[in-house]
Amino acid sequence: MPSESPSSLRYVSTRGEAPELSFEDALLAGLARDGGLYMPKAWPKLSHETIAAFAGKPFAEVAASLLEPYLGGCIPRGELITLARDAYARFGHPAVTPLVQIDRSLWVLELFHGPTLAFKDVAMQLLARLMERVLGTRGERLTIVAATSGDTGGAAIEAFRGSSRVDAVVLFPQGRISDVQRRMMTTAPEPNVHAVAIEGTFDDCQALVKAMFNDLAFRDRLQLGAINSINWGRIIAQLTYYFVAGAALGSPHRPMSFSVPTGNFGDVFAGYCAKAMGLPAERLVIATNENDILYRAWGTGMYTQADVVATTSPSMDIQVSSNFERFLFEATGRDAAFVRNKMNGLRQSRSIGLGEAMVPYRESFIAERVDQAAVTDCIRRVKADSGYLLDPHSACAVVAARKTMTSQSQHIPHIALATAHPAKFPDAMQTIVGERPNLPPRLARLMSDPERIAVLPNDLAAVERFVEDRSACRRGAAA
Numbered sequence: 001m002p003s004e005s006p007s008s009l010r011y012v013s014t015r016g017e018a019p020e021l022s023f024e025d026a027l028l029a030g031l032a033r034d035g036g037l038y039m040p041k042a043w044p045k046l047s048h049e050t051i052a053a054f055a056g057k058p059f060a061e062v063a064a065s066l067l068e069p070y071l072g073g074c075i076p077r078g079e080l081i082t083l084a085r086d087a088y089a090r091f092g093h094p095a096v097t098p099l100v101q102i103d104r105s106l107w108v109l110e111l112f113h114g115p116t117l118a119f120k121d122v123a124m125q126l127l128a129r130l131m132e133r134v135l136g137t138r139g140e141r142l143t144i145v146a147a148t149s150g151d152t153g154g155a156a157i158e159a160f161r162g163s164s165r166v167d168a169v170v171l172f173p174q175g176r177i178s179d180v181q182r183r184m185m186t187t188a189p190e191p192n193v194h195a196v197a198i199e200g201t202f203d204d205c206q207a208l209v210k211a212m213f214n215d216l217a218f219r220d221r222l223q224l225g226a227i228n229s230i231n232w233g234r235i236i237a238q239l240t241y242y243f244v245a246g247a248a249l250g251s252p253h254r255p256m257s258f259s260v261p262t263g264n265f266g267d268v269f270a271g272y273c274a275k276a277m278g279l280p281a282e283r284l285v286i287a288t289n290e291n292d293i294l295y296r297a298w299g300t301g302m303y304t305q306a307d308v309v310a311t312t313s314p315s316m317d318i319q320v321s322s323n324f325e326r327f328l329f330e331a332t333g334r335d336a337a338f339v340r341n342k343m344n345g346l347r348q349s350r351s352i353g354l355g356e357a358m359v360p361y362r363e364s365f366i367a368e369r370v371d372q373a374a375v376t377d378c379i380r381r382v383k384a385d386s387g388y389l390l391d392p393h394s395a396c397a398v399v400a401a402r403k404t405m406t407s408q409s410q411h412i413p414h415i416a417l418a419t420a421h422p423a424k425f426p427d428a429m430q431t432i433v434g435e436r437p438n439l440p441p442r443l444a445r446l447m448s449d450p451e452r453i454a455v456l457p458n459d460l461a462a463v464e465r466f467v468e469d470r471s472a473c474r475r476g477a478a479a
């Protein structure tokens, strides 16, 4: 692919029938108008010196360096560092995403020190500030609609509560998330944020959001924006910890392996992007739970939806991984017609053959399926051996990392991404280790604050009506 100067980096849709956009437009648009996802036209490449120099640098500075080439000059570097510093000021650890070694060659990358105790905060805190900045410059507003399997919604509400430019409505599957997760969405009193329980699964919530975006009249009237990982801004904000952890453990001179608990394929795809930019992420392990569509796709070459099974790692209980579309685009040498065709096929028959597309990529990704027994065993064992308490999502990553450790790869660092704090899933932890981990003191009031919650059927018209009623874009509020 030709390399381009940062100021000219544009974004293209994976389905090839939407106009190319600047970073700001792609950020505010979320989903492309042809139903595709935005991708940069070229990968910015980082030199070995640049990557090596990340070691020991403040997190915000690394974040600014990584984002800058994607932004096309729309935010000056100094201001970008300030935004990033601000975004991470509320994290409960000075390193933002610290590494903890739990075994020989095995590290846990703690991504859960943000306000809602899951890795989504790392990207969402930065994304919200980027959006506010772009909207402010343009004098515009946005209505955000998002589907959440539990963690995105809380992170979004936390990041956008009180915003003067954004209204946010998040849809979650009723009864399928933990009480802590629900309360992180329903206890914010600010009138610009709304949590809606949908009578359905996460995939239903995601389908409703996609349908709202594909209703172009509604989309334009409400100025819809997306903060799910279909938004390119989310993906680049997740590059940060791959490089920070990599540099801490010897990148670019030493290859390493990342094991990523996977649902929507956003996080592990960010790892792929980091690799495309020059990080020696020798292997990216896709760790799934029993909702194993990606594991099956890797093994069989057939991407076939099954019914969602509820597990102790609910944020991975997903059977339609949105960002898989970005991977298909890459793996086919950016063949938008192929992607369009396959995605239409998937909608019609819930199953597509991936053909030759996967083959060259099998080497860099490894998929592992981790069942409940393995998660339970891992959490108990790690606790007994080192006193370290993993949550079920993070345990999937640790199990998968161990499965992929071969005699040849044992010398390289294996980094398992810890995507949630165990206190976010107290019932599961009670069952597995017989104790309910304490919430950090800064969340002391979470379980007693009053909740505000709407319940809606799995019905597009009902959800659109709700969004329309709540959005200030609709009310015609001056920006």
Ligand SMILES: *Cc1c(COP(=O)(O)O)cnc(C)c1O
Pocket: 118, 119, 120, 151, 152, 229, 261, 262, 263, 264, 265, 266, 267, 268, 315, 316, 393, 419, 420
């Ligand atoms: C969202 C989430 C995941 C899955 O991440 P994707 O980017 O959707 O693959 C894993 N673990 C936790 C705790 C999450 O919140």
